[in-house]
Amino acid sequence: MASVLLTSGTVHRTRSNVGGTPRPQRRCADxxxxxxxxxxxxAPASDAxxxxxxxxxxxxxxxxxxxxxxxxxxxDASGDxxxxxxxxxxxxxxxxxxxxxxxxxxxxxxxxxRGDDAGDVLLWTARVLTSPLYLVSEFVLRRPIGWALxxxxxxxxxxHLVSFFRFGPNNEITLMPTFLYEFGFQPSIGIYGSWxxxxxxxxxxxxxxxxxxxxxxxxxxxxxxxxxxGSYIGARLLARERPDYVFGGIGPDATDGQRARYGAVRLEPxxxxxxxxxxSSDLQWELxxxxxxxxxxxxxxxPSVLERAMETGQEVPYGYLTGYEAVAAxxxxxxxxxTPGAPPEGGARLAVHAGVHGAFGGLPELDRWxxxxxxxxxxxxxxxxxxxxxxxxxAHLISPLGxxxxxxxxxxxxxxxxxxxxxxxxxxxxxxxxxxxxxxxQWPIWAFLDARLYFGTAxxxxxxxxxxxxxxxxxxxxxxxxxxxxxIDAPFTFNFxxxxxxxxxxxxxxxxxxxxxxxxxx
Numbered sequence: 001m002a003s004v005l006l007t008s009g010t011v012h013r014t015r016s017n018v019g020g021t022p023r024p025q026r027r028c029a030d031x032x033x034x035x036x037x038x039x040x041x042x043a044p045a046s047d048a049x050x051x052x053x054x055x056x057x058x059x060x061x062x063x064x065x066x067x068x069x070x071x072x073x074x075x076d077a078s079g080d081x082x083x084x085x086x087x088x089x090x091x092x093x094x095x096x097x098x099x100x101x102x103x104x105x106x107x108x109x110x111x112x113x114r115g116d117d118a119g120d121v122l123l124w125t126a127r128v129l130t131s132p133l134y135l136v137s138e139f140v141l142r143r144p145i146g147w148a149l150x151x152x153x154x155x156x157x158x159x160h161l162v163s164f165f166r167f168g169p170n171n172e173i174t175l176m177p178t179f180l181y182e183f184g185f186q187p188s189i190g191i192y193g194s195w196x197x198x199x200x201x202x203x204x205x206x207x208x209x210x211x212x213x214x215x216x217x218x219x220x221x222x223x224x225x226x227x228x229x230g231s232y233i234g235a236r237l238l239a240r241e242r243p244d245y246v247f248g249g250i251g252p253d254a255t256d257g258q259r260a261r262y263g264a265v266r267l268e269p270x271x272x273x274x275x276x277x278x279x280s281s282d283l284q285w286e287l288x289x290x291x292x293x294x295x296x297x298x299x300x301x302x303p304s305v306l307e308r309a310m311e312t313g314q315e316v317p318y319g320y321l322t323g324y325e326a327v328a329a330x331x332x333x334x335x336x337x338x339t340p341g342a343p344p345e346g347g348a349r350l351a352v353h354a355g356v357h358g359a360f361g362g363l364p365e366l367d368r369w370x371x372x373x374x375x376x377x378x379x380x381x382x383x384x385x386x387x388x389x390x391x392x393x394x395a396h397l398i399s400p401l402g403x404x405x406x407x408x409x410x411x412x413x414x415x416x417x418x419x420x421x422x423x424x425x426x427x428x429x430x431x432x433x434x435x436x437x438x439x440x441x442q443w444p445i446w447a448f449l450d451a452r453l454y455f456g457t458a459x460x461x462x463x464x465x466x467x468x469x470x471x472x473x474x475x476x477x478x479x480x481x482x483x484x485x486x487x488i489d490a491p492f493t494f495n496f497x498x499x500x501x502x503x504x505x506x507x508x509x510x511x512x513x514x515x516x517x518x519x520x521x522x
Contacts, residue, residue: 141479145445172196178208180517184425186244186299188212192518202226208518215243215263230276230340238268244299246427247317248415250408252459252472252502254429255510260308262320263295280336280349286329291361292409293323319407322362326410330355330371338379341484344388344442344450349377359407367404373397379442387443392456394420397433397464406432412460417515420458423476423499424511431460435468438476445481452480459502471504478513492518 152158165176178190190210198205203225210218217240224234243263248254272286298304309316331354338347352374359367379390396412412434413419416426420436436458445451455477461468478497495515500507 178518182515248428261299317408325361343386346380423497
């Protein structure tokens with residue numbers, strides 16, 4: 001569209017370009033219009049109006065003539081546009097030129113391209129081998145448990161439970177029920193109470209009472225004071241009577257015969273300290289007194305220790321007939337690069353321990369021995385998302401001094417949640433020395449809970465591994481769920497594990513263990 005403004009004898013022409021850049025025909029029409037206007041300005045005024053003022057400049061053309069000229073030019077331009085539009089619609093669209101090929105990336109450094117190295121191969125090998133672990137952990141455990149916990153939080157069930165079991169001005173008092181079930185043992189229920197900042201700041205006291213029947217009673221009172229960030233000093237007193245302890249045997253062939261049972265009354269006060277000096281590294285020491293009186297009694301369909309000895313001719317373990325008292329002083333130095341209280345992460349850990357012990361009270365003579373050993377762990381988050389694969393090696397020894405002997409309940413314990421063969425029950429296998437290698441895959445399932453799949457091999461042996469043989473090792477595997485807290489009074493645990501016979505005997509499944517509930521106070 002074109003328009004003309006006539007002011008003071010000057011032609012101002014504007015054009016609205018709605019469709020984009022003016023076409024060549026429009027440019028020609030504009031040029032013709034300008035040329036005609038210039039010619040009109042140069043021509044004499046032949047049809048001036050009668051009311052023009054006298055003395056007006058006669059070089060100014062007639063406005064009517066200019067309007068007529070502009071109208072004619074616009075008509076011509078409009079006709080040209082219509083013809084061009086019709087031609088554009090009928091003419092086929094010209095093909096677009098082909099895009100030139102991409103330029104090759106210059107070789108700036110002149111070095112050969114890096115291929116897969118040993119690290120890449122090992123990484124992918126680890127991912128392929130651990131894919132079943134990922135599928136189980138992700139779709140069988142983490143997602144269902146995460147969904148259940150999310151729903152509980154959404155409906156504020158956890159919040160209501162916490163507010164129900166905790167009270168006080170600052171929620172510093174806790175009172176809650178506990179339970180413990182372990183396959184092959186007598187179940188128990190209990191009550192747990194704790195008080196933060198009791199009497200003074202950073203002082204924590206707790207009491208845990210357990211009842212599993214008239215002959216299954218336990219009470220623990222514990223106190224700890226946080227003297228610095230992550231560093232504690234504490235005391236604990238445990239008194240317990242239980243009817244269902246297990247004695248399997250001593251050494252690599254401990255499970256050859258039938259397991260035996262016994263009862264015991266135990267009293268144990270402890271002083272302890274833990275000083276953190278870097279990351280999860282700490283220095284721990286413990287002073288302990290222990291008094292144990294044994295009760296010869298069967299449990300279920302399993303015989304007592306003396307009944308089995310009479311049936312099979314096996315030797316009665318040292319200290320069983322008399323009971324004993326013992327004192328110990330132990331120290332542990334732990335170097336751990338991982339962050340305390342954080343979700344599972346890669347890193348390294350090296351721990352060594354040593355202790356001196358003495359036993360008396362009913363024994364033929366004063367018995368003395370030294371406990372020592374260590375463990376090392378390497379872990380890496382190769383799968384991402386705090387899914388950590390690690391390997392742990394352990395070696396622990398009991399070395400009697402002189403002609404001393406050691407009560408059987410003071411030997412290296414391989415069963416239970418803290419043993420090298422967690423697929424066995426506590427008491428199934430004991431020895432003067434033990435060695436183990438465990439691979440584990442650990443991942444978070446909640447804000448304060450971690451799960452661990454484990455697979456390993458271990459066994460107990462004589463003094464200083466004197467009868468060690470690879471063929472005498474056993475296998476263990478299973479799943480464990482535990483809280484992430486580094487210090488907690490009644491830690492919840494879940495363990496579902498298996499253990500096998502030795503390689504020499506074909507590694508047949510020899511033990512099944514499931515444990516769920518709250519263990520002893522720390």
